[in-house]
Amino acid sequence: MAADTALGLQEAVVEAASDQRPLRITAGGTKTHAVGRDCEGTPLNVGGHTGIIDYQPSELMLQARAGTPVAELAAAVASEGQVLPFEPPRYGGNATLGGTLACNLSGPGRPWLGSIRDATMGVGLINGRGEQLALGGKVMKNVAGYDASRLQAGALGCLGLITDVTLKVVPAPEQTLTLTFEMDAQQALQTMSEKAATPRPLTAACWLDGRLYLRLAGAASAVQATAASWGGETLTAEHPFWADLRDMSLPFFKGAQPLWRQSTRATEPLQAETGCLIDWAGQQRWYRSSDAPAVEAGHVVLFAGGDRNTEVRGELDPVQQRLQLRLKQTFDPQGIFNPGRLYSWM
Numbered sequence: 352m353a354a355d356t357a358l359g360l361q362e363a364v365v366e367a368a369s370d371q372r373p374l375r376i377t378a379g380g381t382k383t384h385a386v387g388r389d390c391e392g393t394p395l396n397v398g399g400h401t402g403i404i405d406y407q408p409s410e411l412m413l414q415a416r417a418g419t420p421v422a423e424l425a426a427a428v429a430s431e432g433q434v435l436p437f438e439p440p441r442y443g444g445n446a447t448l449g450g451t452l453a454c455n456l457s458g459p460g461r462p463w464l465g466s467i468r469d470a471t472m473g474v475g476l477i478n479g480r481g482e483q484l485a486l487g488g489k490v491m492k493n494v495a496g497y498d499a500s501r502l503q504a505g506a507l508g509c510l511g512l513i514t515d516v517t518l519k520v521v522p523a524p525e526q527t528l529t530l531t532f533e534m535d536a537q538q539a540l541q542t543m544s545e546k547a548a549t550p551r552p553l554t555a556a557c558w559l560d561g562r563l564y565l566r567l568a569g570a571a572s573a574v575q576a577t578a579a580s581w582g583g584e585t586l587t588a589e590h591p592f593w594a595d596l597r598d599m600s601l602p603f604f605k606g607a608q609p610l611w612r613q614s615t616r617a618t619e620p621l622q623a624e625t626g627c628l629i630d631w632a633g634q635q636r637w638y639r640s641s642d643a644p645a646v647e648a649g650h651v652v653l654f655a656g657g658d659r660n661t662e663v664r665g666e667l668d669p670v671q672q673r674l675q676l677r678l679k680q681t682f683d684p685q686g687i688f689n690p691g692r693l694y695s696w697m
């Protein structure tokens with residue numbers, strides 16, 4: 352049921368700011384022990400702030416309150432033959448729109464369909480002074496360039512409490528089909544790169560446990576022509592592989608071992624074949640291992656598990672660190688939002 356609790360949230364922030372008391376923003380609670388560091392503070396729950404504010408299918412625009420479950424938004428746009436372009440994880444149905452933006456989470460289609468950061472046109476935000484800000488706009492042309500609303504993507508709530516998000520939506524593809532091939536990881540990396548470089552309707556490419564999965568989506572004629580020329584076995588349309596990958600519910604993601612995420616070039620050599628999952632046609636690799644994988648290029652984060660009190664997102668150089676601190680100072684001068692969740696020093 353839709354509920355506007357913005358006023359109560361704003362009052363809670365004003366009160367916390369006057370007491371200089373830290374707040375820990377919570378919503379669906381699906382990513383509390385992942386993505387960022389552990390953090391202390393009085394819980395402030397955005398989960399009750401729900402509902403679609405404005406949806407205009409003909410304008411390809413959707414605005415919803417931050418606590419709205421992503422699954423609810425996906426169902427609403429599906430009823431109009433549209434999809435959320437960044438294929439957001441739903442994590443058992445509890446993932447919220449605000450949490451997805453704060454964690455900058457996008458699904459297997461990201462290299463082809465874009466990220467939630469790309470799809471965000473505007474954001475409502477309560478800053479650390481308790482002021483309600485409207486960042487960005489409702490149409491793409493008003494937010495060309497790097498708008499402040501997009502700073503919230505990946506900020507893990509450290510810059511403020513997101514109250515609503517305006518997104519771009521896109522038409523659903525006419526047909527979707529998945530091809531699978533048995534091959535080792537090295538062959539898969541090469542095959543993914545070759546296929547991704549061709550003008551074909553590829554929208555996801557993943558390798559796991561000796562099998563390459565390629566998803567085709569778009570005009571039926573293009574999907575069928577590509578499937579006929581690429582060969583392989585076809586997965587049934589009902590097969591949950593991509594949904595399980597998107598929601599990190601494949602058996603690979605289960606278990607207590609630390610989970611590392613490497614963002615890198617598709618051509619980068621692989622660290623290990625066992626305990627590894629390759630996504631985004633080689634640009635995103637997941638490793639399960641007790642120690643950080645010794646990768647040479649790209650960025651590695653301790654995504655889940657392990658010691659969540661360390662710098663799970665790696666170190667920043669002094670220039671980046673100064674920039675981050677200046678942003679934090681501007682949005683949240685007293686440091687009341689999610690202290691230490693992104694970095695220990697912020």
Ligand SMILES: Cc1cc2nc3c(=O)[nH]c(=O)nc-3n(C[C@H](O)[C@H](O)[C@H](O)COP(=O)(O)OP(=O)(O)OC[C@H]3O[C@@H](n4cnc5c(N)ncnc54)[C@H](O)[C@@H]3O)c2cc1C
Nearest residue numbers: 454455461462502503504505506614615616634649650664
């Ligand atoms: C088409 C394509 C080409 C690519 N090519 C390359 C390539 O050539 N080389 C390469 O190395 N990678 C490449 N990548 C991978 C790319 O680097 C990853 O997509 C990216 O790092 C994943 O990060 P993200 O956007 O999900 O953000 P995150 O993983 O959330 O963040 C990335 C980094 O930025 C920081 N950050 C982001 N937002 C904030 C914020 N608001 N406040 C504080 N910190 C923040 C995070 O802490 C993290 O360190 C490519 C990806 C694509 C899709």
